[in-house]
Amino acid sequence: MTKPIGKPAGSAWQWSRTEQTRRALLDAAREVFTEQGFADASIAEVVERAGSSVGSLYHHFGGKSELFLTLWQEHQQAHEQAASQAVAEARQAGGASPAGSASPADLFCAGARAYLDGSWLRRDLALLFLTGDGPPGFEVIRRSRGHEWIAQNDALLRLPDTSLDRLYAAILTAVIGEGAREVAAARNRRQAERIIEAVICYVRRLMADGPVSEDASTLPVRDLLAP
Amino acid sequence: MTKPIGKPAGSAWQWSRTEQTRRALLDAAREVFTEQGFADASIAEVVERAGSSVGSLYHHFGGKSELFLTLWQEHQQAHEQAASQAVAEARQAGGASPAGSASPADLFCAGARAYLDGSWLRRDLALLFLTGDGPPGFEVIRRSRGHEWIAQNDALLRLPDTSLDRLYAAILTAVIGEGAREVAAARNRRQAERIIEAVICYVRRLMADGPVSEDASTLPVRDLLAP
């Protein structure tokens, strides 16, 4: 945050070691955390593997929890970027096809699929973050981030803001999260792909008639989407 | 475990204080853990509220984690008992009705509904256990217990043992668990009941065509169930 000030402008600092140190600490943290989980990991082992020091770790991150959180944010960013790129591509492809534009559910599933693919590619981190072993309060952060992501994509589904929509988002999040865990735990890529297909299939079942409505007489979303 | 030996048989020990102490510690633990979560709760506060001592706590439970786990086991037992009773009643009612026996999915949903009802009745504990703030390894224990429960009820659905059935159980567990959390967080009973109905509805959507099969040509379970 306050890093830029203090750097001699335009000097040889562009190859400063500070970014290397940061990277080394994050890479070591990835190893140690994925091997031992958050609680059992010790800061000492992280700095040892990074060839760095406790002081540097505190200088860059502020503590064990923040180190873990930074790792998660990097991972999450990669996930979300891949997902929104996939959504954009699906939208283009759908718009260009003779059949007309892709349905909101199709777009959503494209994003979900990208997310699940990423869970296989970065399965060590995915397992770490989905196992529930993080710093105090991490589960809450992770859950709310997940809901936000769903809600964001739900703009596609033009949901009204009733109390049951929260449940809808929560359940979709839970299904995709649990699916991602199973993907990350798969024995090989082939099995992972089978699991991904199955998860998408379950997501489609859940979305088929839109969110359960408070008012039973409300039309299901499906009817609104296919005029 | 080794409690019975050492008790003078047939004496006034039947009103011994040991059970009172145990209960007092569990009740205090329920208060402190539900108020502050596992990590932030301190053993000192538990024994203070229980009017007991650190030594007694360790004598009876062995530690903070085990105390938490005991609390969970009591809660879980209540849940599972209510669920299996509900399943038994649904089976009887279904068998007695003129329309014939209840479908496996109906029985399963009866159990799920009982579970969700219990999450409202004991919402303080439900929130505690579903929030992800427990001792190291707790999430793993909780998850596997949930899967066991689903698998047990899945005997009703006569599932074959393919690798994707694990996913099916995991996803049903996740949906019911996430639903239970939302129920426990509801503002009042009326809202809780709406959420319960919605969760059951989502569960039915998921179960409608049975587990996604590895072999695409396999008949959906639904066709097997309605001959």
Place this chain on the structure above:
DNA sequence: GTCTATAGTAAGATAGAC
């Protein structure tokens, strides 16, 4: 910015008297 060394602190766990 990086490092070593060290003090501080909180809370879980244990020992041993009663």
Place this chain on the structure above:
DNA sequence: GTCTATCTTACTATAGAC
């Protein structure tokens, strides 16, 4: 079985040399 007092551990945080 119950209790008090003490031990141990592990992370937090800081100081100060380079």
